[in-house]
Amino acid sequence: MSEIPLFALPEEHEAIREACAAVCRDKVAPHAAEADRLSEFPQASYDALRAADFHAPHVPEAYDGAGADALATAIVIEEVARVCASSSLIPAVNKLGSMPLILAGTEELKQQYLVPLARGEAMFSYCLSEPEAGSDAASMKTRAVRSGDSWVLNGVKRWITNAGVSEFYTVFAVTDPEAGARGISAFVVEKSDAGVSFGAPEKKLGIKGSPTCEVYLDNVTIPASRLIGNEGEGFKLALRTLDHTRVTIAAQALGIAQGALDHAVAYVRERKQFGQAVADFQGIQFMVADMGMKLEAARQLTYAAAARSERGDSDLTFFGAAAKCFASDVAMEVTTDAVQLLGGYGYVNDYPLERMMRDAKITQIYEGTNQIQRMVMGRKLLQG
Template identity: 80%
Template sequence: PFAAAVDEEGRFPQEALDALVANDLHAVHVPESYGGAGADALATVIVIEEVARVCGASSLIPAVNKLGSLPVVLSGSEELKAKYLGPLAAGEAMFSYALSEPDAGSDAAGMKTRAVRDGDFWVLNGVKRWITNAGVSEYYTVMAVTDPDKRSKGISAFVVEKSDEGVSFGAPEKKLGIKGSPTREVYLDNVRIPADRMIGAEGTGFATAMKTLDHTRVTIAAQAIGIAQGALDYAKGYVKERKQFGKPIADFQGVQFMLADMAMKLEAARQLTYAAAAKSERVDADLTFFGAAAKCFASDVAMEVT
């Protein structure tokens, strides 16, 4: 019920977060062994899709909680999982994903953020850009260069906490949509973190990042499907109400064709996305293709339907 106000005011949908946490739908992917719901990839997709039907910004709460924490799930030590997945599952903290930089979006391997070893600590310096839910999330998976000579094999992943000294945030970006989900820069200024906050072995960060995206592109496809479904639901109601030439415009064949095309393409996108989610759950060899195809196709369908 707060979706319109959240969009108009460009504020974080706190009411949605509270409702999701109260119903244990804010991070359903966390395994039961860490206090989570233990939902599989398809169930996670359905949660995101259903929330996105009424609010695209709110759907990014379960989606980005998965994106931010999946590197820990995939590659983190048992200690790291216990420390960070528990509070996430309990709804005490949100997780964001900090990969992109001003000069390293698609070319993620070209990142400049550095992490330098100092005894039992790592010291991080750099800027991350376009970080979803930045400033609201307590935890951040941050990719940083630990060995500049090795390019992608010299990138490592770390968990950075919002409260760590030297962590700050830029102003929220002004966006065309999804305004309730803050997108901000994350500044790392001599952020000193314990060495055990590295996710996986040194130099495996980029591989973990790419593996994470294979799984989580499917969740953005789900967001697109939900947005498209919400638009179609609205359109179906509207065409029955609006009258022209003495009858509802739903009676005109030209309008019926449009609705049929919308429903047909939406269902094709949904089936592709659910198939990709099943592949994500099984970690099939062709997940990279299916995840990317679902994200691209569903996004295009959402644009066309809306």
């Protein structure tokens, strides 16, 4: 019989993990608690990621980017989230915001916006949700009306990650009100465009170091060249984008869970009760075993989805939804158990576990709730 090779990451991916982990340990982790406590964007962490080319690793080399593939990008996000979930939204949302350009933008648009993104001169956000259009994104009300060689946009976008910090925004708007989902188009809007403004930052349960605001578009006039892809194909583009970027949320969930498990294991090995280490109790060992087992299963599913994202496989929609759903459910379970393992110390902010538990919750909600992910998976399975 021929030898069956064991699954292992390629050496270059392991090298990326080690390099990113070192940057995160030394220059991101020290700012995580303060970013959460002050609800402030972790500029120092961004500067460190930018200096190491981990702020937008997905941008192709043709646009001055690092050219990291989908798996390498997921590993970067995982390692950043392991120490600071808020900071992991820097590479994650830069990919989310710019993915429509990568998928469907003209060469002119790519040169204009991907190059400054790759150089760390700007960040990119994604504007799909609205006050009355969350899971039902196709019911959006934001309008874009053609006016000569320009488009004029009006509307409100809600739950926009890194709004106000990002310079560039992919905005989805209705261009044909009679065509339903087929009447939605995508555009690039700049923070400096006249008529663009932002609401007050939301007061959130977690990821407090990543600002979340409404984006207001008041007669924002942009050149017609900023249309991404073809008119009327914006909603299809939004869904194609999410197929790829749900993998990044799975990676974020992995990182949060791994960070929580790291801290919990270290604690139970050192903490002594009844004359022995807490780790010596079988009940504790069973908890740790379940945490590690589920986390590794989530990692394998996420990496499999990332590989499909890189290849553009036909089953990416299922795998992207499955990875995001499973990994985020695991992250919520693992962080909750990690808090339990620390007892009273898990409940106070002297330790990072309570922050990780709060941060984990959003991974079950954004980029499509896990109920939506199950609908996506169910439909794909029933379609055969």
